[in-house]
Amino acid sequence: MLELDKLSIHIAHEMLIKKEVSSEELTKAFLERIEDVDEKTKAYVTLNGDKALEESREIDKSGDIKEYLAGIPLAVKDNICTKDLRTTCSSKMLENFVPPYDATVIAKLKDKNAIVLGKTNMDEFALGSSTENSYFFTSKNPWNLERVPGSSASAAAVAASEALYALDSDTGGALRQSASFCGVVGLKPTYGRVSRFGLAATASSMDTVGPIAKNVKDCAIVLNAISGIDSFDPTSSDAVVPDFLKSLESKPEGAKIGIPKEFFGDEVAEDVKSAVINAAKTFENLGYVCEEISLPHAEYALWAYLAIVAAEASSELGIYDGIRYGYRAQNYEDLKDLYKKSRGEAFGLEAKWHIILGTYLSDDKYYDKYYLKAQKIRTLIKQDFVAAFEKYDFLITPTTPTTAFKIGEYAGDSMSMYANVMCTAPVNLAGLPAISVPCGFAQDMPIGLQIIGKAFDEAGILQLAYTFEENTDYHRKQIVWKEA
Amino acid sequence: MDKDTLERMADIAHLHLETREIEQILHDLGPLLKQFDKLNQADTEGIATTVYPINDKNVLREDEVWESLPIQEVLKNAPDRDNRFFRVPRIIEE
Numbered sequence: 001m002l003e004l005d006k007l008s009i010h011i012a013h014e015m016l017i018k019k020e021v022s023s024e025e026l027t028k029a030f031l032e033r034i035e036d037v038d039e040k041t042k043a044y045v046t047l048n049g050d051k052a053l054e055e056s057r058e059i060d061k062s063g064d065i066k067e068y069l070a071g072i073p074l075a076v077k078d079n080i081c082t083k084d085l086r087t088t089c090s091s092k093m094l095e096n097f098v099p100p101y102d103a104t105v106i107a108k109l110k111d112k113n114a115i116v117l118g119k120t121n122m123d124e125f126a127l128g129s130s131t132e133n134s135y136f137f138t139s140k141n142p143w144n145l146e147r148v149p150g151s152s153a154s155a156a157a158v159a160a161s162e163a164l165y166a167l168d169s170d171t172g173g174a175l176r177q178s179a180s181f182c183g184v185v186g187l188k189p190t191y192g193r194v195s196r197f198g199l200a201a202t203a204s205s206m207d208t209v210g211p212i213a214k215n216v217k218d219c220a221i222v223l224n225a226i227s228g229i230d231s232f233d234p235t236s237s238d239a240v241v242p243d244f245l246k247s248l249e250s251k252p253e254g255a256k257i258g259i260p261k262e263f264f265g266d267e268v269a270e271d272v273k274s275a276v277i278n279a280a281k282t283f284e285n286l287g288y289v290c291e292e293i294s295l296p297h298a299e300y301a302l303w304a305y306l307a308i309v310a311a312e313a314s315s316e317l318g319i320y321d322g323i324r325y326g327y328r329a330q331n332y333e334d335l336k337d338l339y340k341k342s343r344g345e346a347f348g349l350e351a352k353w354h355i356i357l358g359t360y361l362s363d364d365k366y367y368d369k370y371y372l373k374a375q376k377i378r379t380l381i382k383q384d385f386v387a388a389f390e391k392y393d394f395l396i397t398p399t400t401p402t403t404a405f406k407i408g409e410y411a412g413d414s415m416s417m418y419a420n421v422m423c424t425a426p427v428n429l430a431g432l433p434a435i436s437v438p439c440g441f442a443q444d445m446p447i448g449l450q451i452i453g454k455a456f457d458e459a460g461i462l463q464l465a466y467t468f469e470e471n472t473d474y475h476r477k478q479i480v481w482k483e484a
Numbered sequence: 485m486d487k488d489t490l491e492r493m494a495d496i497a498h499l500h501l502e503t504r505e506i507e508q509i510l511h512d513l514g515p516l517l518k519q520f521d522k523l524n525q526a527d528t529e530g531i532a533t534t535v536y537p538i539n540d541k542n543v544l545r546e547d548e549v550w551e552s553l554p555i556q557e558v559l560k561n562a563p564d565r566d567n568r569f570f571r572v573p574r575i576i577e578e
Binding site: 096097098100101190191192205206231234235237297299300303304306307314318321322323324325326327328332334335336338339340341343344345347349352353355356357359360363369370372373374375376377378379380382415428429430431432455 | 485489490493494496497498499500501502505508509512513515516519520522523524525526528531532533534535536537538542543545553554557558560561562563564570572573574575
């Protein structure tokens with residue numbers, strides 16, 4: 001009997017190599033787990049069961065399992081295109097959309113014989129913090145089914161062992177916030193490190209694809225597989241891709257850690273603050289210098305982020321017109337009416353107010369006052385980080401101001417919910433890499449520590465996160481299922 | 485934002501809104517736009533804008549012919565089609 005809760009990518013890989021388990025057995029075990037617990041977590045929108053099993057048998061037959069991810073099943077957030085597997089962005093608009101191609105990240109994983117188990121739920125077009133904006137249903141946090149799993153249910157899937165790891169996306173923090181809420185590890189790479197080709201855009205100057213896994217080492221393995229320049233994504237970077245797994249063999253010797261005080265304001269719960277302060281003490285005990293610093297423009301970050309995300313999302317969502325793919329209204333008078341009704345009937349309220357707000361902010365009359373101003377503040381925020389990284393190697397903050405909140409807690413008040421990304425969104429504005437690792441619990445709900453690094457220093461944040469993980473036990477705590 | 489402005493924005497964005505949605509969005513965006521005024525407290529004199537955070541440069545490639553995705557596969561997702569074409573309402577008067 002496979003103990004899925006204790007499995008990780010590197011352990012499963014060794015078992016496959018030693019023939020202690022086959023890819024088919026592994027895949028079957030995860031599909032059975034999904035069968036058992038997904039009615040509780042509701043993490044998956046679409047399953048790929050038969051196809052996944054078929055692929056696992058082929059991999060077993062070929063014996064082609066040398067690569068780390070070969071024969072190992074993953075979950076994929078439903079805004080990442082998977083060839084011949086429905087990709088909905090949890091929207092009525094794309095309810096029946098079946099991509100004719102794979103996103104670059106998926107193509108790279110398939111090249112390594114990875115097995116896609118299915119597609120996970122999310123807020124419609126990644127707008128929100130709780131999956132409550134999904135057209136289909138609200139997913140649940142496996143640590144407490146009355147609570148939200150974050151903006152993306154793939155962290156819940158990994159936490160509940162419904163997949164060994166996941167590919168997720170992060171525009172203002174979804175990947176890290178969900179990892180933090182569900183007590184798993186999530187890495188948002190530097191903007192440009194991983195191709196966005198085939199990721200349905202929410203805000204293309206901030207969208208990033210990255211891994212969610214049970215531990216730091218697994219994140220390094222997945223990042224190795226998906227990084228690198230892609231001719232299909234002109235914003236992808238030609239920066240040298242180091243071996244992230246190998247980088248874990250050394251420690252970030254003599255590293256200096258900054259703790260930005262603006263990320264510890266009144267919005268942040270006391271137990272979250274103290275867990276992060278305790279993490280700083282752990283680092284100090286290991287000989288690292290930790291000092292309080294200031295990122296003076298952080299107070300504007302949330303509003304600058306919201307202005308930019310709304311303006312970009314309103315533009316990105318313009319491609320959904322009811323003509324080429326996606327939903328088309330049944331009754332309309334002319335072409336313009338077809339556009340309006342198709343979009344009006346298929347987008348949810350959250351997408352709609354983002355479109356209205358974004359259109360307003362990019363309007364001639366208000367462009368300078370809000371949007372241009374937000375882009376200038378973005379420069380100031382980026383400069384704050386650059387200045388901090390002249391003195392420090394890493395910054396640590398809470399990943400989210402609170403642990404996972406209750407389903408319905410912010411009903412009808414999506415603006416307040418936005419404060420949830422106060423610690424993560426500044427990192428997207430600056431395009432930097434950051435990782436969330438479990439650093440404590442409050443009322444049995446996981447707390448996440450965010451480690452922010454210099455541009456393209458994923459190896460550094462992985463090293464520091466790994467050092468933290470080796471000296472703490474938070475990532476080992478097992479879920480005690482609590483019924484809603 | 486008043487109702488007329490919101491309706492103008494919805495028209496620009498080609499987005500049909502029901503009356504209750506208009507009311508809800510007006511109700512939500514009002515306080516939000518007040519918060520946005522906070523942005524104007526930041527001193528941005530002489531500061532350039534940031535559009536892309538990292539690789540802010542143009543990328544060019546050779547203009548080469550390559551194989552496209554199979555047209556029939558791509559068109560499978562079209563809500564209404566006729567052979568190789570998307571079917572749309574008449575846009576030119578007779």
